[in-house]
Amino acid sequence: xxxxxxxxxxxxxxxxxxxxxxxxxxxxxxxxxxxxxxxxxxxxxxxxxxxxxxxxxxxxxxxxxxxxxxxxxxxxxxxxxxxxxxxxxxxxxxxxxxxxxxxxxxxxxxxxxxxxxxxxxxxxxxxxxxxxxxxxxxxxxxxxxxxxxxxxxxxxxxxxxxxxxxxxxxxxxxxxxxxxxxxxxxxxxxxxxxxxxxxxxxxxxxxxxxxxxxxxxxxxxxxxxxxxxxxxxxxxxx
Amino acid sequence: xxxxxxxxxxxxxxxxxxxxxxxxxxxxxxxxxxxxxxxxxxxxxxxxxxxxxxxxxxxxxxxxxxxxxxxxxxxxxxxxxxxxxxxxxxxxxxxxxxxxxxxxxxxxxxxxxxxxxxxxxxxxxxxxxxxxxxxxxxxxxx
Ligand code: SF4
Ligand code: SF4
Ligand code: FES
Ligand code: FES
Numbered sequence: 293x294x295x296x297x298x299x300x301x302x303x304x305x306x307x308x309x310x311x312x313x314x315x316x317x318x319x320x321x322x323x324x325x326x327x328x329x330x331x332x333x334x335x336x337x338x339x340x341x342x343x344x345x346x347x348x349x350x351x352x353x354x355x356x357x358x359x360x361x362x363x364x365x366x367x368x369x370x371x372x373x374x375x376x377x378x379x380x381x382x383x384x385x386x387x388x389x390x391x392x393x394x395x396x397x398x399x400x401x402x403x404x405x406x407x408x409x410x411x412x413x414x415x416x417x418x419x420x421x422x423x424x425x426x427x428x429x430x431x432x433x434x435x436x437x438x439x440x441x442x443x444x445x446x447x448x449x450x451x452x453x454x455x456x457x458x459x460x461x462x463x464x465x466x467x468x469x470x471x472x473x474x475x476x477x478x479x480x481x482x483x484x485x486x487x488x489x490x491x492x493x494x495x496x497x498x499x500x501x502x503x504x505x506x507x508x509x510x511x512x513x514x515x516x517x518x519x520x521x522x523x524x525x526x527x528x529x530x
Numbered sequence: 531x532x533x534x535x536x537x538x539x540x541x542x543x544x545x546x547x548x549x550x551x552x553x554x555x556x557x558x559x560x561x562x563x564x565x566x567x568x569x570x571x572x573x574x575x576x577x578x579x580x581x582x583x584x585x586x587x588x589x590x591x592x593x594x595x596x597x598x599x600x601x602x603x604x605x606x607x608x609x610x611x612x613x614x615x616x617x618x619x620x621x622x623x624x625x626x627x628x629x630x631x632x633x634x635x636x637x638x639x640x641x642x643x644x645x646x647x648x649x650x651x652x653x654x655x656x657x658x659x660x661x662x663x664x665x666x667x668x669x670x671x672x
Contacts, residue, residue, distance in 0.1 A: 451570070460572035462579040473571040474557050474564075483570065 298364040307360045314342055314355035317368060324368045325377055325406055328443040329356035330493055330513070332520040333452060339443060341377055341406065344368045352376070378410050386417040387466070388424065389438040395497040398507040402495035403441060420466070427472075429479030432502055433491050435470065440498035442468055446490035453519060458484040470498075489515070541567060541577055545584055554585045582635070590624040590631035592669055594662075595648040599637025605644035606658070613659035617666050630671060 294309050300317050307316030312335070317324050327339040337357035344355045347365035352373070355366075367373070384390075384403060392398050406412075426436035444461060447470070451457040458481050462471040472481045491499040492512045501509055514530065522528045544563055549555055555578055564574040578584045596602075596611045611621060614632055624631040640646045643655035649665065 457570035458572060460570065460576035462576050464580050471572055471575055474560055474575050483572075 296360045296362050298360055298362070298366065300366045301368055309360070311360050312356055313344060313346075313353070313358045313360055313364070313366055316360050317355065317366070322368055324355050325409065326356060327402065327406065327441060327495055328445065330445050330495075330516065332516040333445065333448045333493070336444065336448075339380065339441075341380055343373060343376060345370060345373065374410060377406075378412055381406050381410060381412055382415050382417050384441050385412075385415050386419050387422075388440065389419075389421060390496070391438075394506055395439065396500045396504045396506060396509040397497040397511065400507070400510050401497060422466075424469075427478050428502070429477035430484070430486070430502075431479060432486060433478070433488065434500050434502055435472075435478060436498050436500070437469055438498075439496045440470055441496055442470070443495060445493040445495065446470065446499055449489045449493045449516070450484075453516065454485060454487050454489050456483045456485055456487075459490065492516070537567070541569060541574065542581075545574075545578055549584060554588050556586075587624065588628070591629050593631045593633070593648075593650055594618075595633045595635050595638070596621070596657075597636075597638045597640070597644070597646045597648075598634045599641065601637070601641035602645040605656075607645040609659050610645055610647065610657050610662050614662050614666070617663065617671055629669075630666075 296307050296309050296311075298305055298307070298316070300313075300320060300322050303320065303322065305316055305320040305322075307319070314324055314326065314329060315331075324344065325341045327341050328337070329335050329342060335356045337354040340354060342355040343352040344358075345367040346353050346358075355368070381403070385407070390403065392401070392404055395401065398404070424437040426434055426438070428434045442461065447459040447461065450459050458472050459470055462469050462475065472478045473483055478484065488501075491501060492515060494511070497509070518528070518530050541563075544567065545555065548559055548563060552559060560574050560578060561571060564571040567574075578586065594614055596607055596614065598607050598611070611632075611634060615621060618630040619625045619632055621632050621634045635648075638646060638648065638653075640653055640655070643653060645657050647654045647657045647662065654661075654665070
């Protein structure tokens with residue numbers, strides 16, 4: 293493991309080889325936007341919100357899957373990047389039915405935070421208004437497809453951390469949808485252990501705890517770090 | 531499955547063979563494939579629904595797949611499909627009596643024969659609304 297020095301937004305930062313641009317930036321106080329990435333789960337580089345400019349590279353690179361290199365010069369905010377990120381968030385809002393005013397995580401939502409951060413006050417795209425339903429068959433939790441951004445955090449946490457692999461993604465393109473087991477109601481799943489991890493990592497109100505009123509639910513993201521550190525280092529720090 | 535040593539990596543091949551044998555992938559079949567390959571059921575369904583090739587519903591006695599790839603499209607495939615749908619059922623579905631299934635596909639690699647239709651696994655070349663209509667007469671569709 294060798295120390296790597298690079299420049300992020302004009303700031304000299306150090307990281308360790310093998311770390312991603314995303315992690316080094318965050319450790320140095322530069323908060324790159326993200327949606328699919330969550331510390332403790334494998335990265336898939338799917339949402340493209342963390343795209344950054346790297347000097348000498350024509351293409352924009354997703355910070356969450358780009359390893360740091362000695363002497364790299366990275367820019368995490370520019371007009372071009374903001375335009376891209378805005379469009380991505382607009383696409384997400386237009387694709388499903390995100391009615392924040394009646395959502396349990398209203399004001400505690402990562403998608404909403406992104407919109408605020410990017411100064412998004414209206415959506416230029418046509419809303420698709422797909423007809424989707426919510427699965428409320430589970431005793432304690434619910435899944436509202438209308439609010440799902442298909443980040444697959446739930447799929448990964450259930451597979452990698454809980455080990456149950458209850459969730460996966462069915463179909464493709466605009467028809468993609470999260471499924472439990474063979475597409476049965478969540479409450480009838482015989483692989484789900486009802487641990488609630490998926491609910492906590494979900495960035496939006498798609499996965500929620502039942503019995504919570506509008507704006508009432510807070511998600512606990514600390515638990516993931518706790519479990520992963522315990523597993524990797526044998527230290528239980530909360 | 532034993533040929534693939536029950537390996538999870540062989541999922542796609544196994545789904546292929548299962549569909550060939552049974553015509554479609556029923557929930558029971560998917561469940562037993564998941565169990566035998568020791569894979570999570572949701573991944574098996576995810577893969578089965580990702581590829582258009584796999585069908586989760588029983589197919590009709592006669593299946594028509596109309597190629598809608600570029601070559602076939604410009605050669606008049608949409609008219610063929612409309613004619614076919616008009617006398618049987620919408621693409622992606624099967625008639626209520628289970629007699630005819632209709633589907634659309636992207637280029638099937640027979641552009642020289644455009645517009646091409648796969649009827650029960652055989653390729654029909656240079657199909658017209660009239661010729662497809664005759665085919666339906668032949669198999670006794672009203
Ligand atoms: S509650 Fe736990 S086991 Fe059930 S789907 Fe969520 S993460 Fe998987
Ligand atoms: S349910 Fe939540 S965690 Fe799962 S894919 Fe959708 S938005 Fe992501
Ligand atoms: S956070 Fe990097 S691609 Fe989603
Ligand atoms: S476009 Fe129909 S076979 Fe190629």
